[in-house]
Amino acid sequence: LGKKGGLGCGSVVKCPWETQFKNKVMGENDITLHCVDQIYGVFDEKKKILSGQLKKYPEKLIIHCKDLRVFHFCLRYTKEEEVKRIVCGIIHHTQTSILLKRLFLFSYATAAQNNTATDPKNQTVMFETLKDWCWELERTKGNVKYKAVSVNEGYRISERLPAYFVVPTPLLEEDMQRFQGHNIPIWCWSCHNGSALLKMSALPKEQDDGVLQIQKSSIAKGPAATAMLHAEHLSSGFSSMVFCGKCNIFLLFLFSDNSTEFWDTDIKWFSLLENSSWLDIIRRCLKKAIEIIECMEAQNMNVLLLEENASDFCCLLSSLVQVMMDPHCRTKIGFQSLIQKEWVMGGHCFLDRCNHLRQSDKEEVPVFLLFLDCVWQLVHQHSPAFEFTETYLTVLSDSLYIPIFSTFFFNSPHQKDTNMGRESPDTQSKPLNLLTVWDWSVQFEPKAQMLLKNPLYVEKSKLDKGQRKGMRFKHQRQLSLPLTQSKSSPKRGFFREETDHLIKNLLGKRISKLINSSDELQDNFREFYDSWHSKEPKRACLQTDLRWKAICGDFLGGRERGRDGWERTGRNVLE
Numbered sequence: 321l322g323k324k325g326g327l328g329c330g331s332v333v334k335c336p337w338e339t340q341f342k343n344k345v346m347g348e349n350d351i352t353l354h355c356v357d358q359i360y361g362v363f364d365e366k367k368k369i370l371s372g373q374l375k376k377y378p379e380k381l382i383i384h385c386k387d388l389r390v391f392h393f394c395l396r397y398t399k400e401e402e403v404k405r406i407v408c409g410i411i412h413h414t415q416t417s418i419l420l421k422r423l424f425l426f427s428y429a430t431a432a433q434n435n436t437a438t439d440p441k442n443q444t445v446m447f448e449t450l451k452d453w454c455w456e457l458e459r460t461k462g463n464v465k466y467k468a469v470s471v472n473e474g475y476r477i478s479e480r481l482p483a484y485f486v487v488p489t490p491l492l493e494e495d496m497q498r499f500q501g502h503n504i505p506i507w508c509w510s511c512h513n514g515s516a517l518l519k520m521s522a523l524p525k526e527q528d529d530g531v532l533q534i535q536k537s538s539i540a541k542g543p544a545a546t547a548m549l550h551a552e553h554l555s556s557g558f559s560s561m562v563f564c565g566k567c568n569i570f571l572l573f574l575f576s577d578n579s580t581e582f583w584d585t586d587i588k589w590f591s592l593l594e595n596s597s598w599l600d601i602i603r604r605c606l607k608k609a610i611e612i613i614e615c616m617e618a619q620n621m622n623v624l625l626l627e628e629n630a631s632d633f634c635c636l637l638s639s640l641v642q643v644m645m646d647p648h649c650r651t652k653i654g655f656q657s658l659i660q661k662e663w664v665m666g667g668h669c670f671l672d673r674c675n676h677l678r679q680s681d682k683e684e685v686p687v688f689l690l691f692l693d694c695v696w697q698l699v700h701q702h703s704p705a706f707e708f709t710e711t712y713l714t715v716l717s718d719s720l721y722i723p724i725f726s727t728f729f730f731n732s733p734h735q736k737d738t739n740m741g742r743e744s745p746d747t748q749s750k751p752l753n754l755l756t757v758w759d760w761s762v763q764f765e766p767k768a769q770m771l772l773k774n775p776l777y778v779e780k781s782k783l784d785k786g787q788r789k790g791m792r793f794k795h796q797r798q799l800s801l802p803l804t805q806s807k808s809s810p811k812r813g814f815f816r817e818e819t820d821h822l823i824k825n826l827l828g829k830r831i832s833k834l835i836n837s838s839d840e841l842q843d844n845f846r847e848f849y850d851s852w853h854s855k856e857p858k859r860a861c862l863q864t865d866l867r868w869k870a871i872c873g874d875f876l877g878g879r880e881r882g883r884d885g886w887e888r889t890g891r892n893v894l895e
Contacts, residue, residue, distance in 0.1 A: 355721035356414040445657040462510030479734040519625040609640035647780040669731040712772040726754035
C-alpha cells in the first residue's frame with residue numbers, strides 16, 4: 321500500500337539495527353490482507369468505520385492491523401478514480417469471507433515432494449511421524465507408562481486428533497476405536513518424578529455405559545499406581561476470560577491514531593490497562609500453571625486437563641507447565657517443538673481463532689497471543705533461562721498473519737493434510753510443499769537471526785545420579801512467579817541454576833572467590849536475586865510496546881513514525 325498509488329511521500333531515516341533486522345518477505349509498509357483488523361476513513365476530520373458500498377470516499381485512510389500497527393494514508397491529493405479503486409479494493413478483499421482454497425497460501429505453494437525427514441536433536445520436531453512421538457517419550461522418560469499409537473493413522477478414528485499421539489499403556493487400541501475419538505486421555509508430558517500431564521476433551525460420567533467405564537479405568541491405571549489423579553476443569557473458568565477481554569483490548573488500545581489522542585489517553589493509560597483485564601488474565605493463567613506444577617512436583621500427582629475440545633486452554637496451560645519445568649522447552653528448538661506438539665498437532669483452531677477466512681468474528685480469540693505474552697513474563701523475569709529473546713516472540717506473533725507459512729493457517733492436522741493432497745495417494749499431482757514458519761532463513765538473513773537468540777542464555781547443566789539423589793528432598797521449590805505480590809521465599813526457583821551460573825560467568829574467578837569467602841556479600845547477592853524472583857507480572861511484551869509510542873508527527877511513506885525510531889505507530893495493547 322505504501323509503494324503504489326501515490327499515497328504518501330517522504331524520506332526514511334533508518335536506525336542501524338533496522339537495516340540489519342530486515343524481513344525478506346515483508347517490507348516496511350507491506351500489509352497482508354489477513355493482518356487487516358479495521359479500516360477507518362476520515363471525512364471532514366471525523367473518523368468512521370468503512371464497510372460495504374460507499375457513497376462518499378474519505379480524504380484519509382487509517383488501517384488498524386492485527387499485529388498492532390496503524391497505517392495512515394493521505395488521499396486528499398489523489399485522483400477520485402484512484403481513491404475509489406483503492407478504497408473499494410481494500411474493503412472488498414479484507415472484509416469478504418473467502419474459501420480455504422482461495423488463500424494466498426495455496427497460490428504461493430509449489431507442487432513438490434514433501435521432505436519431512438528431521439533430526440530431533442538439530443531441528444524442530446514436527447510430530448508428524450510415530451518416530452517423533454517415540455523420541456519425545458524417551459526424552460521425558462515416559463515410555464515406561466505411556467505408549468505412542470498409530471490407531472488414528474489416516475484419521476480413521478477422529479479428524480480432530482493427530483495421526484499419532486500418546487496414551488496410557490493399559491489403554492487398548494480396540495477400545496480407542498470404540499471411543500470414536502472422544503474422551504481419550506492424551507499424554508502431554510512426564511515429570512522427572514514419574515507424574516504426568518494429560519488432557520482430555522471431557523470426563524466420563526458415572527451413568528455412562530461400559531465403553532466409558534473402560535475410559536475411566538484406563539485413566540486410573542495408566543499413570544503410576546502410586547500417583548493420584550487430579551482433574552482440572554478449564555471450560556468454565558477460562559473460556560469466558562479471553563472472550564470478555566478481547567473486545568476491551570483490541571478495540572480500546574488500537575484507537576490512538578495521532579499524537580493528540582495519544583497524549584489524551586496516556587494520562588489514564590494504566591487505569592485503561594487495568595480495566596481491560598488483560599494482565600489479570602495473564603496472572604490467572606500463570607497462577608493456574610503453578611498450581612498444576614505443585615500437584616505434579618510436590619504432591620506427585622498426575623494432572624488431567626479437561627476442556628470441551630481440549631484445543632484452547634489445554635494447549636496454553638500444558639505449554640506453560642512444560643516451559644516452566646522442562647529446560648529443553650526453554651531452548652529455541654525445544655520451544656518450537658513444543659508449539660508444534662501442543663498447538664499445531666494438538667488441534668488448536670488457528671484458522672478460526674485468527675479469523676483468516678473472515679467468516680465468524682465470534683470465534684476470533686487471541687489464545688496463542690495470550691500464551692506468548694505469558695512466556696514473555698517469564699523471559700523478562702528469568703532471561704538467562706531462555707535461549708530466545710523477546711524479539712523472537714514478537715516475530716513469532718507477527719508470523720501468524722503471513723500467508724506463505726502453513727503452520728498457523730489450519731484448524732487441525734487432518735484439515736492440513738486434506739488440502740495438501742496427502743490423503744489422496746491415487747492422485748496424479750504431487751502433494752503441495754507448504755513452507756513452515758520454523759525455517760527462519762525464509763524471513764531473515766543469518767545476521768538478523770542472531771537477534772532471535774539470547775546471548776546471556778545459560779544452559780542448565782545435567783546432574784549425575786549422585787547429585788540427583790542429594791536433591792530429591794527439594795521438591796517444594798519456589799515457583800517462577802509467586803502467588804502473592806508480598807510473599808518472598810529464599811527457596812530455589814525453577815531458573816535459579818541458570819541464574820547462579822550466569823553470575824559466576826560474569827563476575828569471573830576473582831569476584832567468585834570473594835563471593836564464596838564473604839558471607840555478607842553473598843547474602844546481599846542472594847537478597848537481590850530473591851527479590852528479582854519474586855516479581856509480579858506488571859507489563860507485557862516490551863518490544864511490541866515500542867510499536868505504540870508517542871508520535872513525532874513525521875509522515876514517512878504514508879505513515880507516522882514513532883520518536884523511538886520504530887516504524888510502527890501507536891502503543892502496545894499488552895502494556
